[in-house]
Amino acid sequence: xxxxxxxxxxxxxxxxxxxxxxxxxxxxxxxxxxxxxxxxxxxxxxxxxxxxxxxxxxxxxxxxxxxxxxxxxxxxxxxxxxxxxxxxxxxxxxxxxxxxxxxxxxxxxxxxxxxxxxxxxxxxxxxxxxxxxxxxxxxxxxxxxxxxxxxxxxxxxxxxxxxxxxxxxxxxxxxxxxxxxxxxxxxxxxxxxxxxxxxxxxxxxxxxxxxxxxxxxxxxxxxxxxxxxxxxxxxxxxxxxxxxxxxxxxxxxxxxxxxxxxxxxxxxxxxxxxxxxxxxxxxxxxxxxxxxxxxxxxxxxxxxxxxxxxxxxxxxxxxxxxxxxxxxxxxxxxxxxxxxxxxxxxxxxxxxxxxxxxxxxxxxxxxxxxxxxxxxxxxxxxxxxxxxxxxxxxxxxxxxxxxxxxxxxxxxxxxxxxxxxxxxxxxxxxxxxxxxxxxxxxxxxxxxxxxxxxxxxxxxxxxxxxxxxxxxxxxxxxxxxxx
Amino acid sequence: xxxxxxxxxxxxxxxxxxxxxxxxxxxxxxxxxxxxxxxxxxxxxxxxxxxxxxxxxxxxxxxxxxxxxxxxxxxxxxxxxxxxxxxxxxxxxxxxxxxxxxxxxxxxxxxxxxxxxxxxxxxxxxxxxxxxxxxxxxxxxxxxxxxxxxxxxxxxxxxxxxxxxxxxxxxxxxxxxxxxxxxxxxxxxxxxxxxxxxxxxxxxxxxxxxxxxxxxxxxxxxxxxxxxxxxxxxxxxxxxxxxxxxxxxxxxxxxxxxxxxxxxxxxxxxxxxxxxxxxxxxxxxxxxxxxxxxxxxxxxxxxxxxxxxxxxxxxxxxxxxxxxxxxxxxxxxxxxxxxxxxxxxxxxxxxxxxxxxxxxxxxxxxxxxxxxxxxxxxxxxxxxxxxxxxxxxxxxxxxxxxxxxxxxxxxxxxxxxxxxxxxxxxxxxxxxxxxxxxxxxxxxxxxxxxxxxxxxxxxxxxxxxxxxxxxxxxxxxxxxxxxxx
Numbered sequence: 001x002x003x004x005x006x007x008x009x010x011x012x013x014x015x016x017x018x019x020x021x022x023x024x025x026x027x028x029x030x031x032x033x034x035x036x037x038x039x040x041x042x043x044x045x046x047x048x049x050x051x052x053x054x055x056x057x058x059x060x061x062x063x064x065x066x067x068x069x070x071x072x073x074x075x076x077x078x079x080x081x082x083x084x085x086x087x088x089x090x091x092x093x094x095x096x097x098x099x100x101x102x103x104x105x106x107x108x109x110x111x112x113x114x115x116x117x118x119x120x121x122x123x124x125x126x127x128x129x130x131x132x133x134x135x136x137x138x139x140x141x142x143x144x145x146x147x148x149x150x151x152x153x154x155x156x157x158x159x160x161x162x163x164x165x166x167x168x169x170x171x172x173x174x175x176x177x178x179x180x181x182x183x184x185x186x187x188x189x190x191x192x193x194x195x196x197x198x199x200x201x202x203x204x205x206x207x208x209x210x211x212x213x214x215x216x217x218x219x220x221x222x223x224x225x226x227x228x229x230x231x232x233x234x235x236x237x238x239x240x241x242x243x244x245x246x247x248x249x250x251x252x253x254x255x256x257x258x259x260x261x262x263x264x265x266x267x268x269x270x271x272x273x274x275x276x277x278x279x280x281x282x283x284x285x286x287x288x289x290x291x292x293x294x295x296x297x298x299x300x301x302x303x304x305x306x307x308x309x310x311x312x313x314x315x316x317x318x319x320x321x322x323x324x325x326x327x328x329x330x331x332x333x334x335x336x337x338x339x340x341x342x343x344x345x346x347x348x349x350x351x352x353x354x355x356x357x358x359x360x361x362x363x364x365x366x367x368x369x370x371x372x373x374x375x376x377x378x379x380x381x382x383x384x385x386x387x388x389x390x391x392x393x394x395x396x397x398x399x400x401x402x403x404x405x406x407x408x409x410x411x412x413x414x415x416x417x418x419x420x421x422x423x424x425x426x427x428x429x430x431x432x433x434x435x436x437x438x439x440x441x442x443x444x445x446x447x448x449x450x451x452x453x454x455x456x457x458x459x460x461x462x463x464x465x466x467x468x469x470x471x472x473x474x475x476x477x478x479x480x481x482x483x
Numbered sequence: 484x485x486x487x488x489x490x491x492x493x494x495x496x497x498x499x500x501x502x503x504x505x506x507x508x509x510x511x512x513x514x515x516x517x518x519x520x521x522x523x524x525x526x527x528x529x530x531x532x533x534x535x536x537x538x539x540x541x542x543x544x545x546x547x548x549x550x551x552x553x554x555x556x557x558x559x560x561x562x563x564x565x566x567x568x569x570x571x572x573x574x575x576x577x578x579x580x581x582x583x584x585x586x587x588x589x590x591x592x593x594x595x596x597x598x599x600x601x602x603x604x605x606x607x608x609x610x611x612x613x614x615x616x617x618x619x620x621x622x623x624x625x626x627x628x629x630x631x632x633x634x635x636x637x638x639x640x641x642x643x644x645x646x647x648x649x650x651x652x653x654x655x656x657x658x659x660x661x662x663x664x665x666x667x668x669x670x671x672x673x674x675x676x677x678x679x680x681x682x683x684x685x686x687x688x689x690x691x692x693x694x695x696x697x698x699x700x701x702x703x704x705x706x707x708x709x710x711x712x713x714x715x716x717x718x719x720x721x722x723x724x725x726x727x728x729x730x731x732x733x734x735x736x737x738x739x740x741x742x743x744x745x746x747x748x749x750x751x752x753x754x755x756x757x758x759x760x761x762x763x764x765x766x767x768x769x770x771x772x773x774x775x776x777x778x779x780x781x782x783x784x785x786x787x788x789x790x791x792x793x794x795x796x797x798x799x800x801x802x803x804x805x806x807x808x809x810x811x812x813x814x815x816x817x818x819x820x821x822x823x824x825x826x827x828x829x830x831x832x833x834x835x836x837x838x839x840x841x842x843x844x845x846x847x848x849x850x851x852x853x854x855x856x857x858x859x860x861x862x863x864x865x866x867x868x869x870x871x872x873x874x875x876x877x878x879x880x881x882x883x884x885x886x887x888x889x890x891x892x893x894x895x896x897x898x899x900x901x902x903x904x905x906x907x908x909x910x911x912x913x914x915x916x917x918x919x920x921x922x923x924x925x926x927x928x929x930x931x932x933x934x935x936x937x938x939x940x941x942x943x944x945x946x947x948x949x950x951x952x953x954x955x956x957x958x959x960x961x962x963x964x965x966x967x968x
Contacts, residue, residue, distance in 0.1 A: 042813075045576065047686070048720060048723075080802075082806065084809075271847065272850075273799060278722055279723060
């Protein structure tokens, strides 16, 4: 049987506010447990929440960026359940009146098409603390540093039909919130966490199947794997004539397996009701206008500009515009390097490879955009060859020297482009290879001739101690050999 | 000395007739000697009080005194006090010492007042008789001479009894459905529940957040005004407190009442009202007419729905507010929990008393899937109707008057097995909390030797007018000066 896959996402985005959503504690990651939890975060008796205006501003900026209506009267509700890392016994969240209404995001697919993914809503809420089950000898430790960190939970419509689309959406959202500066985007620290809702239905059917929710995926790769895993699991059950149980599942990325966390019957009755400690928050036009004025250039606009301003093709523009830090790196490089296409190639080639190899992000790069740009300039003006540039790049990366021209001098990478000197070298080499010269001149197949031409390049490089300009050598060779 | 008001004691301190240390010693001695009969205090902070008194005397000598500097008083044990045990009348918080002050506590500290300790109360402020306290029932000073152990009302029964018994001249209190006014009435003292949002709730342990309001209790209206001067005001730590100017509440106490328009809600003077109570209240209203007020009948058509709505909304909020008492971070924890569920269930089963558990269950039920619309949403609609009733009534009159409670203080144990009868104690007070308007209870007579309270209800932020009306009444009556034998 053929199946349609239906995927919807819920994404928790930690907002990059300095303090928590309802208290003055710091939200910085990585502090000693419970050192960033004050009386409010600990839910001490009598303490009260005070909303953080910046969290609202960030949520509104997000709403504007995804083409949503902003709810003018935003209401917080209490979601009641008991858990040790939930100090109040309820999470303060939004249900009936979320701050961000319906909107959409367009994603680019590998087949060159783009697709619109609708956003159902996004609401503001507080994060819970962390329960630590290891290192406590059968007991559980509770760290409330994270408790009260502001989140927006973005809920999509079930508009995605495969893992590629879901991952493309996730990456687009990541690109959006980091470009907006409302989230640091560090998924290894839980700054963005994905829940995936998946159901299957017979191909072409209008009726949705029963869905499962796979929770807390914290990398794009795990998300892709978890979707593949869950689709296969559901397909196996359905094709064996079974039924899918509505449940919440946990996926273990290291083992590529999942298990049921709770079924629908076991689900909590959260007993939502409006939080009486927080009055409805009225968001007026001037607040929205102010948020709008703070919107930076967004990835879609940036991509269009990269194509227009730098003449990049769609693919290059898309890759370089998605991540705000990478885009800024590229623009800094082009400002110094002029040749946008060559700069783009270096960023996507050597630069990305080195970052990946060392598991670094663009922000951690040891070389600056300006340095890369200066290096590209020296390639463009024939000062160095590509091979020489690799050596320059390496010296910059390792921190051996931070000046491109100084590296070129120190390493003697400057190309010889004096045609008189080069001609002399060519004459010398050709004189020593009479058989090859004769063979070349007898050959008529242009492909073979080209290959044979390469045979002279090695000795030429040797004679020039690697400093001869390969392009000029080529031209002179052709002239001398009558090509 | 112990019969003097805050205003009088403050003058004596200022004139040097007495020092704060002497005054504090005298009241501490009285608590030691007398409170065995009433059980109005949960915690007495003798050493700390004397230290505060010494500091207050120094402050006054240095010429930096406020009205309150060196004046002894007490806090209801619902207000968090930095370094001093705060129990909220519950086993759950029997050993809880907050590392912070409530805003109200902080305000009195800054004013230089000397806190003698924490007064008894119904557990988590849930009750109308002060019998649900983990620290034992409070006995009303009235009736004791006849050998009767009567309730002081609740939940601020400890504050009311302590003020009535002259153990302190004033005490803080809170009111969610009548918890200031009803005990004030039953103990023959004067109490004020301000407009919702007038006094910060920060550090005041929550029962029902949308109804809870901190307020004042003392023998005179003037002392209530002095207290409110310290307590009222916007607090950035409480998002529901209101940023509105705070007047000097003593400044208008002596305004004449000529032309004051009094409304008597007919629903509060029905056939069900006992003739004795009606007579007392009507004669109090007559005093007002003598002072130049006019009286007319008004209607609060939805008032009859107030108790039903309240007993959905208050428990619903309480069910969430009390979830934090889970044995994980502070407060009572059961012995040897075998797993997480056991920790939760036994901690809460053992740490909470019967009435608190009853209300948590009622509230949880009202919020449950399938019942939410029928109970919680319906109750909220009723609440809006009741608010509208008051808004309409105040188009025609300046204040409303009624009995504070249906009857005077009853005998301990009389209603403990019948929660609904107990809930009817608050039949005249609850609508006020649902609407959020301010109201007072003022001593207005006696039935069989037991005090009766007149409730005066005002429009939003009309505390100054209520205090003025109460003060003028107290210039021509002496009910508030009567002392239990």
